[in-house]
Amino acid sequence: MTATGSLAALATASLVRFGHRFGRRLLLHLAVLGIMILWLVPTFGMLFNSFRTPADVSSSGWWTSIAPPWRFTLDNYEHVLNVNGLGGAFVNSLFIAIPSTVIPIAVAAFAAFAFSWMNFRGRDILFVVVVGLLVIPLQTTFVPILKLFREVKVGDTALAGSFLSIWLAHTGYGLPFAIYLLRNYMGGLPREVFESAAIDGAGPATAFFRLAVPMSVPAIAALAIFQFLFVWNDLLVALIYIGAANAPNLPLTVAVANLSNSLGGEWQYLMAAAFLSMALPLLVFFSLQRYFVRGITGGAVKG
Numbered sequence: 399m400t401a402t403g404s405l406a407a408l409a410t411a412s413l414v415r416f417g418h419r420f421g422r423r424l425l426l427h428l429a430v431l432g433i434m435i436l437w438l439v440p441t442f443g444m445l446f447n448s449f450r451t452p453a454d455v456s457s458s459g460w461w462t463s464i465a466p467p468w469r470f471t472l473d474n475y476e477h478v479l480n481v482n483g484l485g486g487a488f489v490n491s492l493f494i495a496i497p498s499t500v501i502p503i504a505v506a507a508f509a510a511f512a513f514s515w516m517n518f519r520g521r522d523i524l525f526v527v528v529v530g531l532l533v534i535p536l537q538t539t540f541v542p543i544l545k546l547f548r549e550v551k552v553g554d555t556a557l558a559g560s561f562l563s564i565w566l567a568h569t570g571y572g573l574p575f576a577i578y579l580l581r582n583y584m585g586g587l588p589r590e591v592f593e594s595a596a597i598d599g600a601g602p603a604t605a606f607f608r609l610a611v612p613m614s615v616p617a618i619a620a621l622a623i624f625q626f627l628f629v630w631n632d633l634l635v636a637l638i639y640i641g642a643a644n645a646p647n648l649p650l651t652v653a654v655a656n657l658s659n660s661l662g663g664e665w666q667y668l669m670a671a672a673f674l675s676m677a678l679p680l681l682v683f684f685s686l687q688r689y690f691v692r693g694i695t696g697g698a699v700k701g
Contacts, residue, residue, distance in 0.1 A: 448474055448669040455666045474670040478657070484671055486646070487653035491630060492678075493561060494649050498568035498629040503621055505569065506576030507614070511606045513577070514584040515592055525581065531574040540638050543567065547639065561647060563639045571635070572625050583617035584610055619686045627679050650675050 446460040449470040454463065463470070479485045512518070513525050547558035547566075557563050587610065595605050611618070633651040640647050654671050 444669045444673055447666055448673050450474075450666055452666055474666045475674070478667050478671045478674070482653070482657060482667070482671070484650065484653055484657075484674060487648060487650040488674065490647055491649040491651070494564055494568075494636070495626055495629045497561075497565045498572070499622055499625045501565060502569045502572040502576050502625060503618060506573055506580050506621070507611060507618065508606070509573075509577045510580035510584050511602075511610050513581045514587075515605070515610070516602060525577075528574055529578050532578070536571060536635070539570075543570075544638060558639060559641050559644045559647070561640075564636060567635055567639050568625075568629050568632075572628065576621055576625065579621055580614065580617055583614055587613050623683055623686050626682055630679050 443460040446463050447455055449472070450460070450463055451469065451471055451473075454469060509528075513521060544558060547563045548556050550557040552560065552562065557566075591609055591613075592605055595609060600608070631651060632649075633655060636649050636652060640649075642648075642652075654668075654675050657668055657671050
């Protein structure tokens with residue numbers, strides 16, 4: 399009887415613990431689901447309104463378009479691409495975002511490897527200085543850097559207002575975080591691998607390209623997501639270094655901001671433009687998401 403009673407008590411306690419864990423997990427899942435719904439409802443509203451006619455947008459809510467009959471149209475996208483010039487602004491954003499993502503990642507990878515695996519005087523102090531640049535507000539740098547860019551000439555024209563100026567600006571703004579993340583990740587790579595390579599005669603360049611970079615792909619991909627999204631969604635830096643008067647070089651964010659002023663009553667066009675601006679970042683994120691968590695957690699706890 400005693401053994402039977404003990405087994406029954408253990409079974410009851412296990413059921414109680416399982417019930418508590420199940421209840422906590424259920425509440426967590428419901429909370430996450432609620433947050434997802436709150437986040438996705440405006441996105442779906444923007445998507446459906448971007449395919450609706452002006453009469454439908456002004457007469458009924460977007461949720462009425464889910465049920466048939468469907469009267470979706472691509473005229474809104476054709477209008478903003480051709481009439482409002484979002485096609486050229488989209489190309490400008492690509493021309494700005496891709497180099498502004500590749501350049502700081504490439505420079506930061508070299509610097510992170512040096513901080514992690516190369517011994518030189520003042521290494522730790524220099525790394526602290528680089529990380530300290532993270533706390534400097536961007537706004538405090540606009541005036542001196544813009545004055546410098548106006549004094550520097552590329553050919554017969556000033557550097558300010560060109561694509562090169564914003565590439566350099568985004569590189570400078572993105573390097574502190576990029577070096578911090580990659581250094582912490584590379585610093586956590588197995589030391590034995592680099593020691594074995596050094597014994598076999600591999601130099602720093604070989605160790606960097608053959609070992610450090612391939613093993614740091616998750617961190618590099620996570621950094622690429624952060625940097626690309628920052629540059630793609632940037633409005634202030636583009637306006638400062640390219641200039642509002644230099645309209646042919648302005649990115650998509652500036653064009654959408656101008657649409658919000660000029661198309662305040664034509665919501666369907668504004669929705670189409672906004673969805674165009676978010677389509678490519680979503681594609682980049684979902685393409686690299688498998689590396690995202692590994693890269694962030696690795697860079698956060700190692701080093």
